[in-house]
Amino acid sequence: MMAEVLTLLVFSLLLLFCIVKNVSVLIALFAGLVLFTIYALYRKFTFGEILRMMLAGVKEARTILIVFSLIGMLTALWRAGGTIPFIIYHTVSVIDPKFFVLFSFLLCSLVSLLTGTAFGTVSTMGIICMMTGKALGIPDFYLGGAILSGIFFGDRCSPMSSSALLVSELTRTNIHRNITNMMRTSIIPFILAVTFYAVTGRLESSPQVTGEKLSFFAQSFNLTPWVLLPAAVIIFLTLLRLNIKVTILCSIIAGILVSIFCQGMSVYELIRCMLIGYRSGNAKLAELMDGGGIASMFQTMLIIAISSSYFGIFRKTNLLDKIKQWSFMVARRSTNFAAVLVVSVITAALSCNQTLATMLTYEITEKMFKDREKLAVFLENSVIVVSALIPWSIAAAFPLTTIGAPKSSIVYAVYLYALPLWNLVMSYVDSRRGDKSVI
Incomplete structure (x- = not known):
């Protein structure tokens, strides 16, 4: 008994030391x-x-490690192919700024549900919401809480979520049945969150949010509706309850096609993108969109x-x-x-x-x-x-x-x-x- 307690205590102290000293948890x-x-x-x-x-x-x-590699490639292609830029550009431009905190929660929930990654969502839609919200004069406290809630909505219950896959693998259960159960048990909490953000985050007056503030997306990408194909593939194949690896692989193929035919990327650029992530030559765009890839x-x-x-x-x-x-x-x-x-x-x-x-x-x-x-x-x-x-x-x-x-x-x-x-x-x-x- 003493050996077990001592072992766990030393491990806890090691973790605490890394936290205090800001050292990598690895x-x-x-x-x-x-x-x-x-x-x-x-x-x-x-x-x-x-x-x-x-x-x-x-x-x-x-299986988790293989899927993580696929997700890394997919998130890079959704950036490079214009899928995420399309969603951001066309969604942010139509929202009512009086309810921007609520919309930040809903937008981050949507993107995290599509991508299955909290970190990927916060690096894209989360930054967009924070950037736009600051322009509206909304305190960081409110934006940060709404964004944090939203990015973990999909991280928990998306068919592409690494955490959902991890739980599925650990418990040896079907991920699609798990998602059904997760959705059912989160209806009331989601409604409560929406109501809370609608009431507490409402702004009485604020400037209009327009697509002009995000014009560099339209200048850098061909934002044809075809770029939504990778997201549509994910949704469609998930409804069919196909194997998660097959689902992601099909979306990767769709992302490759969109990147080539809609954005004019070369094979070399695609391979590089899937390995080390999307990299933009535009500094303003790079700040928001760079990332993804197996690396x-x-x-x-x-x-x-x-x-x-x-x-x-x-x-x-x-x-x-x-x-x-x-x-x-x-x-x-x-x-x-x-x-x-x-x-x-x-x-x-x-x-x-x-x-x-x-x-x-x-x-x-x-x-x-x-x-x-x-x-x-x-x-x-x-x-x-x-x-x-x-x-x-x-x-x-x-x-x-x-x-x-x-x-x-x-x-x-x-x-x-x-x-x-x-x-x-x-x-x-x-x-x-x-x-x-x-x-």
């Missing part, structure tokens, strides 16, 4: 890998056995690979058994969702990143559930959004830093609170009906 994760290896050796496992544990963990995440996913993929290797060790060494016992006690005294939510707050605060927090929460709580789909949606309604509410977590720090919003904006990210709290209330209501884990 260093703490590498150090954690060494630490857990030492613990396994203490438990009399050989180096060969430990290596097999690590490889078994990474093997479970191979942009490398750090996240490395985090997933290292985090995955932990779980082979955790399973064989039973390092998390005491925490599991504690979580079962919480579940017995409340509900299964309450236990998952409490564990997710702890893991998100300790791990500093959404991926590791999700894996830890899954590993600790999985034995509570016979129904894997319930476990999947509970994870999506807790740890996936809770990670964005931890100020020092990458899930919160990166988006807010990217758009230049204060950390206090987390307070205004009401959708991220409403979702777990609503499901917590419903779990207690359902427990009175005899089921502690109804979704």
